[in-house]
């Protein structure tokens with residue numbers, strides 16, 4: 879399986895983006911310049927929900 883090693887802008891860790899995933903496509907097409915890992919995207923989503931209800 880092909881994958882890219884991408885730097886998470888939030889925690890600065892290298893994580894793998896596997897072929898077939900949305901991030902892989904975005905990275906390949908350079909549509910997004912910043913990427914975050916699953917852990918961070920989960921946290922960001924939770925924070926966004928918290929802020930929404932504040």
Ligand SMILES: [Zn+2]
Nearest residue numbers: 886889915918
């Ligand atoms: Zn991260």
